[in-house]
Amino acid sequence: MALDLKARGFATEIIGVDINEQHCRQAQTMKLVDIILPLDQAVAQSELVILAVPVHHIVGLLPEVLDLVQQQTVMDVGSTKQRAAEAVKTHPKRQNYLATHPMAGTEFSGPQAAVPNLFRGKVTIFCDVELSSENAINTGTALYNCLEMPIIEMNSEEHDLHAAYVSHISHISSFALALTVLRKERDTENIFNLASGGFDSTVRLAKSSAAMWTPIFTQNAPNVLNVLDTYIRELNLFKKAIENRDAEALNEFIAEANKIRKILKDPNSNRQS
């Protein structure tokens, strides 16, 4: 985000704050940030503060930063929204905070994972905008316009539900797939050789870090468990159909699953047979 905001002229100076000293050095070397400062000095010198840390740290960091701000807007980019909202519900500077979730990322983390134009064309979500000041909303809108991200709005409760239903379950399905293949397949050379049969794309998310994902799963546990139950149920139905060599049931399952083609509005969807 720092890369793009600088390159696209939205930010003139980027101040970095990180507890990881190696990441601070890398971010400076790579010119992702102009300077590194301690949190209080960084907030004091900023017009806009963006919190991009694991979601269990946002809960503590967000009120701390709101304590420090005067007129500045504070945004987070976390993957869950309810806990952060609760943490600042009664904060006197609540209206300086804009809750956002840009739906874009990779399985990599740290400064060296930065890629330009990562966000372009992806959707960002604003939550509970009625609790944010016009200034905060305008600042956030200008920022995401600059990144070329369409903005949609929902409340933080809805956000966490839909994020679990679509994004969080995808990560669990991928982590469990990696674990399964690693357990069953002793010969890792086979995994590498056979991965291009679809495993590689399905397992991509399993490279994602525990530092980011464990707090998401525990914070959003009720919604995640709800959709995970459905997933396990579907797999058991699939299993029963295979046990019964029931080609008709399998055909129906797959035809039903294929409906995802239309919903994802795949640009290649005219290439189906």
Next chain:
Amino acid sequence: MALDLKARGFATEIIGVDINEQHCRQAQTMKLVDIILPLDQAVAQSELVILAVPVHHIVGLLPEVLDLVQQQTVMDVGSTKQRAAEAVKTHPKRQNYLATHPMAGTEFSGPQAAVPNLFRGKVTIFCDVELSSENAINTGTALYNCLEMPIIEMNSEEHDLHAAYVSHISHISSFALALTVLRKERDTENIFNLASGGFDSTVRLAKSSAAMWTPIFTQNAPNVLNVLDTYIRELNLFKKAIENRDAEALNEFIAEANKIRKILKDPNSNRQS
């Protein structure tokens, strides 16, 4: 394959055989094939016959084609190998047959799904080569060399086991994910908007056709059920850890799953934090 073999000079003329008349016309219009002929005439005029049909049809088609050949080599490119091997075990022309499985494909099917250079750099598997003639092996080797695919060998039993462990389970995990998200998420606009949070890549394989995959799952049922059991078990362990808000267990699961990074020898693996 027809595209590449023609473009790379391996084949001078490609004869197409298909029961789907629309596909025949499309293949000719797109110049994937030079002419369309009935099976018996096509085999009589060919130096090499490649069977690329769903795996339950290979079982019937392969002995039929071997009945027709003189010196020609017959290859299949199916995703299971044991049933085909059994179907021609005692066939007098068995040695004309080379069992191959190029580990490359997309979620699309039909002539319009053809893409150039699909196979380059991916691995192909030869099965039970001791049952094939030197001529058949040499022909297959030349073909896959032309497609720039490294060749590995295993017997058809091993093939079906490893294919289930790596490729077939990936497809089930993806089909079930699509079904889950479609059931839970009534608002399809949300699916589209949130898909870039990882769902899109994990669900890609769920666009694959029942015509191809149902026969794979039923033919390879014992191996597929075996790995599917492990997958469901891993998901239940993951679920228990979330139920218990057990961050330590989740961290361990994810760290274990992350080991897939090294095995896939991801060219970006130096970008981990």
